[in-house]
Amino acid sequence: MNAKLVFVYALTPLHPGTGRGIGVIDLPVARETATGIPYLPGSSFKGVLRDQCLDKNMRKSLFGPDTDNASDHAGAVQFSDQRLLLMPVRSLAGTFAWVTSPFVLRRFAREHEGAGLNGCPPLADVAGEQTAVISTESKLVVRNDHIILEDLKLQKDKKQNANAWAETLGGLIFPDDAEWQTFLKERLCVVHDDIFSFLLETATELIARVRINDDSKTVQTGGLWYEEALPAETILSGVITAQQIKANKLKPAEALQKTAELAAGTLQFGGSATIGRGLCRLVVA
Template identity: 55%
Template sequence: MANARLYFIHALAPLHPGTGQGTGVIDLPIAREKATGIPYLPGSSVKGSLRDSGLVSDTKRFFGPDVTAADEHAGAAQFADARLLLLPMRSLRGTFAWVTSPYLLRRASRDAAGLQADLPADIPTPGNHQQALLSGTALRYQNKQVILEDLDLVGSASREAQAWATWIGKHAFAEEPERQLLNERLCVVHDDVLSFLLTTATEVFARIRLQPDQKTVAEGALWYEEALPAETLLVGLILAQKIGSYTPSDVFTELKKLNGRSFQFGGKATVGRGICRLQVAGGGQ
């Protein structure tokens, strides 16, 4: 795909891409795809945070004009949703695992097609619900056991998983220690297992509001918020188009100013949610 780049968002704090009031037990759930239930961060949220940063020189042509003049032209940079790639999960060994599934890797591969991204040739695919394919040995317990949350899986070394850990680390992390951490902790589980974990392994916070004088909980002021855990990794596409004399090359030059910096995405900023690092990978023209 010409004139495009992959971008990665690494959550340094819990991330709350909210959808407003929920109808279930969780009052403020995170955004999920309708068909798959997979969490994502809307591209509009990414665009808005980057625009507010003030780091881009020509804000109007890069992001588009203000809403009062929205009919003048579109922005040169187009931000697709950032979709889940790696979900951090408690592990009995190795502290935590970066968990993914064949479907998540296949979608990332599809997005990166045509970007000259040197993708791994094969998708690691567990043979059954009990198997976990590992990039390293940090997660293995006794007798090849891998214990994630409450799941007891059988770990197997996988060259394909190692290849993906290397590729993701190369493009998503700028520092070698983080790349090495991923090389030791990538875990590929069955798609059905991931679907289960997506309903049990997100963070849920109980929040209250105190009465200012008594310092007791105000009536009805208890609610629950959901968030993606710190260390979550999401991936999306940034597309560039020519706007007047402003070319895709100008877009990618501006993106270099944003690369590797920390931004706040999603809601609940005043209580520390959503601090993330942005990494833009090469590719395209």
């Protein structure tokens, strides 16, 4: 079975919704039950790429038959959920930081190796909740080696740095853009898992939406609601795999190549497409 890594780079706020919420937020983003980490469901990811494929026979080979004939055979390509890898968080210096945690990086390393790529660099646990690991070229540091993310004051870890991880991620996410590779290296910030969990609840974008009465031009009764979105500059990652299907002559390597071609350019994922949400750039590594 062949596999490739996929990165989803949000150019505008991304709303991978789950329907009506039971909390304060009416329309929250999809989150893993155990970890609370936001993700873009594999079904949503697959559906967008399927729509991109205009060749009927190729679409059937890659993604399987249409719903009415879904039991005929499976598609050659399988899609994982696209899980949060780097969360953009406001920073007092450097405008924003791309924040991640040891747990997220370890899980990414597992997927990285599963895709047949070279191993990821090692990373020790972050020393404590008030500590952050950054690169030696970071622009996130203010006086006294502090890093200010939202309302959190963190201390730069002086015993280790994130250079190797910044170079690995930069090369994968921005393979042909040295300027953006440097930009990522200057803003990568690895925080304690508990701090990351806190930021996942506080650093998402909360958008108030209003429905206006056409006649009175005032808010309709019940016409105010709140949507949660992952901010622009969010980066998610996942895996696509391909295998030989008996009813399908398409080779796995060819199937992955065709899927990568469909992922070129800017695509729209998630809800609120008509108001510009969910415009993303994909990279297949």
